[in-house]
Amino acid sequence: MRLAMSRDSTTDRVGLCVSCEHARSIQSARGSTFWLCEASKSDSRLRKYPQLPVRQCVAYRADAEKQHG
Numbered sequence: 001m002r003l004a005m006s007r008d009s010t011t012d013r014v015g016l017c018v019s020c021e022h023a024r025s026i027q028s029a030r031g032s033t034f035w036l037c038e039a040s041k042s043d044s045r046l047r048k049y050p051q052l053p054v055r056q057c058v059a060y061r062a063d064a065e066k067q068h069g
């Protein structure tokens with residue numbers, strides 16, 4: 001139950017990147033989590049570090065493992 005609540009909270013805060021195959025989460029030494037968009041390397045419409053939460057994205061691709069993992 002606690003885990004589910006935490007996941008929902010992250011989804012609310014981050015948006016689509018949570019379940020996108022292009023997203024990489026990076027933990028800083030101070031404990032903050034940054035979300036990096038790998039698709040931004042080849043798509044100039046995207047930011048390397050998207051402004052969160054991402055509610056709509058032209059390059060979103062659902063990652064089955066992230067959605068169920």
Ligand code: SF4
Pocket residue numbers: 016017020021022023024036037038039040046050054057058059060061
């Ligand atoms: S493609 Fe969009 S949804 Fe996916 S990681 Fe990049 S910004 Fe987030």
